[in-house]
Amino acid sequence: MKNESVNPLPSSLQAPLNRFYEFLRSEKGLSLHTQRNYKQQLETMGEHLCQMGLRQWQQVDAAWVRQLASKGMRDGMKASSLATRLSSLRSFFDFLILRGELSANPAKGVSAPRKKRPLPKNLDVDEISQLLEVDDNDPLAIRDRAMMELMYGAGLRLAELVAIDVRDVNFGAEEIRVIGKGDKERVAPFSGQAKEWVAKWMKFRSDFAKNDEPALFVSKLGARISHRNVQKRMSEWGQKQAVASHISPHKLRHSFATHMLESSNNLRAVQELLGHENISTTQIYTHLDFQHLAQAYDQAHPRAHKKPKES
Incomplete structure (x- = not known):
């Protein structure tokens, strides 16, 4: 050349x-x-x-x-x-x-920026409502809605959702203990419809869970529900509710982040709620006290408030 x-x-x-x-x-x-x-x-x-x-x-x-x-x-x-x-x-x-013409490599410590992975398109609030208006009294349908409400309501990763044990849920304090990436623990806000539907599922959970099973969400076989089962059920609910977008657990988490940022404009609070070390390559991780996070969540999240009772 x-x-x-x-x-x-x-x-x-x-x-x-x-x-x-x-x-x-x-x-x-x-x-x-x-x-x-x-x-x-x-x-x-x-x-x-x-x-x-x-x-x-x-x-x-x-x-x-x-x-x-x-x-x-x-x-x-x-x-x-x-x-x-x-x-x-x-x-x-x-x-x-x-060749003995240089003693050290000055380029060794310099890295190229990582390729940006495109995030999935988020659902808009109307699509979320369409997905979550599950009017079915079947216990497994109630479990599925509880999982979807919780994933969207708290912005959880799929692995975090599946790993939740019953003891991690604090209804009184409206908090859920979550183990994120790197076994790092955080506390996620837990209120509104997410809390309401998890409580409904708890009434049926003992009918399915084995006696020594600690998991909050179990399959019909009585053991902790698998990642694949959650993905499959959410995809099926998207089709059943005629939502145009394909439904996946990560899309619910991404929608949570998008809607929270649009409503609150509080980048650091959303960073903490998602359990991110860095929300961007230039954002330094900032720890915020939980009370501040809970207030930002309650004020901004579209499903954090209970529905008014019908007369």
Whole structure:
């Protein structure tokens, strides 16, 4: 692949690159596609270094590498392309270390930003109401509505919902103890219709649960309900209630976060309620006292208030 630079690199930068390209061809066994990508990225970085006034690869330190990565981001590079850029630079510096031309790799501690995973589309409040208006006195239907109300009402992860034991539920304090990622414990607000439907399910739970089963939600076989069973039941309820969107546990959690943010504009409270270490790459985790969280929840969540009694 020819160097497409308008101004060729000085020999002090180009000669080590040429030795590296030969090393890739003869010893590393990389695909031709990868070799071309590495060469393109390294030539581009060589040009940037010239613009910065550097004439030796040995002059590059971690700060310079971060500047190169930042320039790539400012130029609109995709995360995958930036990862290739940094990978090629790390490999090149490893080669220089192997040749005794460099003592340490300044690119080792610099990482490309992670690719953003698209979040599922949230349900709007009308769709949530349509899903949760389950008018069925069957005990398992009551269990299913309790699970959906709780997942949407407290923004729980699927694993957190399934792991709840009866002893974790405090009806008097309107709190539920939740074990999140990394076995980190938090207390989730628990009121309104979520509390109402969990209480209804508790009246039937003993008819299904085995004597020594601690789980709040059990299957018809008497044991703790499985992740797959919850996913299947929620999907079926979405179809039965004629909700246009596909229903999944994570979509209910995402809807909780979206509706809370829209109603409260309290990013930190929602971060805490969801059990997130960071709600974004720039948001530092901030601990808020539970009373503050409970007030934000009660004021903002569309299903936190009990329905008025019909006359």
